[in-house]
Amino acid sequence: MTATTFGRPYSSDTVSIRNLKFKSFIRNDPKDLLITANLTTCFEHAGVTDDLKYSINYAVLARQFQGFADTNKNRSFPSYQNLGWHLLKEVVFGVQKCTEVSLSIGQKLNGGGMLIYELNKKNESGQILSQGIRNDHVKISELSIMTIIGVFTHERLMKQPVVLDIDISLDLDGQSLITGLDEQLPNRVAKYVGSTNFKTVEALALNVAKLVLKGLPEDVTCSVHVTKPDAIEDADGVGVTACRSRDQVSNIDEMVEFDPDDVTIDRFTVPNLNSEAKLVKGKGHRHIAYLAFGSNEGDQLGNITEALNSLETKGIHIVATSSLYRSKPMYYLEQQDFFNGCVKVSTTLSPQELLKELKDIEYNILKRVKQFENGPRSIDLDIILYDSIILSTPDLNIPHIRMLERSFVLLPLCELVPPNMLHPVTAESLHQHLDQLLGGQFSVGKEKQESSDLMTLVPIPKVNGGVKFMEYDDLHNKSRTQLMAILNVTPDSFSDGSKENLVLQNCMAKVDDMVANKVDIVDVGGCSTRPNSLQPSEDEELARVLPVIKAIKEKYGDRIIVSVDTYRSKVAEESIKVGADIINDISAGLFDDRMYSVVAQTGVPYIINHTRGNIDTMTKLTDYSATPDGKLVLFNERRTEGEIMMSEIGKELSTLVSKMYKSGIRRWQLILDPGLGFAKGLRANVAVIKNVPYFKQYKQLDKETGEYISFDNLPLLLGPSRKRFIGTITGKNTAKERVEGTGACVAAGIGFGSDIVRVHDYKEMKDVCLMCDAIYKDIY
Incomplete structure (x- = not known):
């Protein structure tokens, strides 16, 4: 037989009427209702014969609903489900x-949405039976309420709409009036939601489910879907659904209630319902806090330095500082640019006690x-974390309420905290959050800040x-490449060693030419660091460099x-005493750890070069195979040989950076x-140049101590000039013949992100820098 055999049941066949207007009295109140009916039937006879006598005529059905309304127009029904039962x-x-x-x-609600009573029944021998347990529904559809919800500043200081769809599954009969499911339910939900101050939509949904289920039978199930229509700019909304029965809800009588004083758009408040995010107390217990600092009046660096020194004086230990940034003013635009940064501190003070000390410093x-x-302001100190x-009081909010819209807070903060924090x-x-801010997903209007761009500052006292x-x-990567010219005051440097270098007049003639060719930095060296070179005594080195530095400064000053x-x-x-601005240490303190105290006390810039061993052994220490990470978490994926090499260099240099921070640098x-050229073979030297971007983004976390070190946003110097690896590749055995090879390395280095290049051939490399800045940085 075919599928068209008469009488074969097709349970999915339905005839529907949707939103038929219907008037009736419920508990003596006149109601304008909407009736929707889906009747299960079989289309087989009507579909084969196209004969009306075998079909359910929806026009007749509609007239029968209206006829019922007319016949009972003076009748009052005790409940919606009772009305439904009679229909x-x-x-x-x-x-x-x-x-x-x-x-x-369905009944339309004031302000939008619908209250719906849905009965799903079947007929057997003239008896109305439920199709299954909890197969009927009471629904609140598209109930829109204004409330405070979310974690961003604009969400805390302005109410926004949330849309609720609530579905209560139960068994409705014709007589029982279930308390709590009358037409006042939407009002109770709206009143509660309007008085809340949740951070998460999940908490809102679960507490609304508790509100609905409270007092209902144990077998009732409630589904609450909450949508935030304005949460994402390019979407119609985001939402969550919580589905619970009475026996699945713990502490149903302990709904979250809010103090009316905390539910306000006049000030920023953040509720804290999570005991895990509360303060751990205990005498002598040390806490980690992150502070933001800013200054735009007077001696800005001096103000910041004095403020940080005052922290230490008060027993608030500085663990690490961020880089220093220049930023445009925010909120009030008609003022000078700010110097900004962040500092990680360890303290036994409570948040309120710490705030008091910060205000004292200010x-x-x-x-x-x-x-x-x-x-x-001369100084501003804020507790960020x-x-x-999570803390919300009239005078202190932690986390800081505006941190997520401030690049001058988030960028330096992310230099101090790991990516998984x-x-x-x-x-x-x-x-x-920083990526969203810098990438434009979360934008700050021009009325708040002219530009969120930041300039990294390296101070030279x-x-x-x-x-x-x-x-x-x-x-x-839009700042001009700085050119550092090498001035060797040595008789034995690998590329330009000569006794003539020891004559002050000859040195100054070179400096005059360097200045004429607009170099940015003159790097004075009185000690050759080529492998296996004979090292002069300390006194001899001093005798070589001090007169030259003094002469340069006397003639050119800060030019x-x-x-x-x-x-x-x-x-x-x-x-430094005679005028040197920068210390360029090829060992990064590895050869003389007292260097750190000199750098810390003077505050000068410190170029930290990676090497291994010493002058005599570095050429033998060129294996950069991956070593076990041990207690370290490395956040940079190592896919290539070059990335492995750079991560090993990063780990070794980070060990020294950790000591620098502890020394006050x-x-x-x-x-x-x-x-380049220090304890590195040919492949490692080439890899260093190719992987400058990888190196500049190196990040590691010590799992045991919690110390985080990153190279993000630190300026980078590259010194390929006349190095042996260039000669190996080009076949040029004489150092002075490696100018073109040096130029190629300088060009590549600038393209990959080097900020400073250190060279012997400054005239030729000046042109290379100018062209590379034009090509890679659009500076010309």
């Missing part, structure tokens, strides 16, 4: 040829005068007071930056140098 008995099953029906009675020690909100707590409120990575700055646009190429702390210290003093 089923007297209209659907009493007149029509169907065995099952879904009948819903107003009593640095004499801040607050003219108006977000106005100019404190352990993982979550924001305590949003539960999203702080680094992801002057001997006689004051400070000048080197600036780098690390975010966009030229002078660095001293030395690994000896005494030479560095004395050079600030992160904003550091300039990276991966160490």
Whole structure:
């Protein structure tokens, strides 16, 4: 037989009427209702014969519903489900040829949405039976309510709409009136939601489910779907659904209730329902806090330095600082640019005690005068994070309420926290928040800040007071490449060693030519560091470099930056006294750990070059195979041989950086140098140049100590000049013949992101820098 045989049941065949207008009285109140009916039937006879007598005529069904309304127009029904029961008995099953029906009675709610009673029943021998346990529904559809919900500033300071769809599954009969499921339910839900102050949609949905289920029978199930229509710009909304029965809800009588004073858009409040995010107390217990600092009045660096020194004086230990940034003012735009950064501290103080000490530093020690909100200030110290707590009081909010819209907070903060560290409120990575801010997914309007771009500052303190700055646009790689010219005051340097170098007049003639060719930095070195070279005594090195540095500064002053190429702390210290601006240490303190105290005390920039061993052994230490990470978590994926090499260099240099921080060196003093030619073979030297971007993004976390070190946003120097690996590749055995090879390395280095290049052939390399800046940075 074919599928068209008469009488064969097809349970999916239905005849429907949707939203038929219907008037009736419910508990003596007139109601304008909408009736929807889906009648289960079999189309087989009507479909084969096209004969009306075998079909359910929806026009007749509609007239029968209206006829019932007319006949009972003065009758009041005790409940919606009772009305539905009578419609089923007297209209659907009493007149029509169907065995099952879904009948819903809907009432439009004030302000939008619908309250719907849906009965799903079947007819057997004239009896109305439930199709299954909890197969009927009471629904609240598209109920829109204004509330405070979310974690961002604009969400806390402005109510926004949420849309609720609630579905209560139960068994409705014709007589029982179930308390809590009357037409007042939408009002109770709206009143509750409007008085809440949740951070998460999940908490809102679950607590609404508790509200609905409270007082209902144990077998009732409630599904609550909450949508935030304005949450994402390019979507119609996002939402969550919570589905619970009474026996699945713990502590149903303990719904979250909010203090009316906390549910406000007049000030920022963040509820804290999670005991895991509360303060761990205990005498002597040390807490980790992250502070943001900013200054745009007076001696900005001096203000910041004094503020940080005051922290230490008060027993608030500085663990690490971020880089230093120059930013455009925010909120009030008519003021000077700010110097900004972050600092990681360890303290036994509570958040309120810490705040008190910060205010003391601001107003009593640095004499801040607050003219108006977000106005100019000598110093501003804010608590950004404190352990993982969430705190909301009238005078202190942790996490800081505006941190997610401030690049001058998030960028330096992310130099101090690992990529897997979550924001305590949003539960999203702080680094992801930074990516969203810098990538434009979360934008800050021009009315708040002219630009969110930041310039990295490397301060150069002057001997006689004051400070000048080197600036780098690390975010966009749009700052001009700095050219460092090598001035060897040595008789035995590998490429230009000569006794003529020891004559001051000859040195100054070279400096004059360097200045004429517009180099940025003159790097004075009195000690050859080529492998196996004979090292002069400390006194001899001092005798070579001090007169030259002094002469340069006497003639050119701040027109030229002078660095001293030395690994000896005494030479560095004395050079700074006569005017040296930068210490360029090929060992990064490995050869003389007293160097760190000199750098910390003077505050000068510190170029940290990677090497291994010493002058005599470095050529034998060129194996950069991967070593076990041990207690370290490395956040950079190592897929290639070059990336493995760079991660090994990063691990070794980070060990020294850790010691630098402990010695009081600030992160904003550091300039990276991966160490071309130092303890590296041919493949490693080429890999260093190719993987400059990888190196500049190196990140590691010590799982045991919690110490996090990253190279993000640190300026990078590359020194390929006339190195042996160039000669190996080009076949040029004489160092002075490697100019073109050096130019290729300089060009590649700039293209990959080097900020400073160190060269012998400054005239030729000046042109290389100018062309590369035009090509790679659009600077010309």
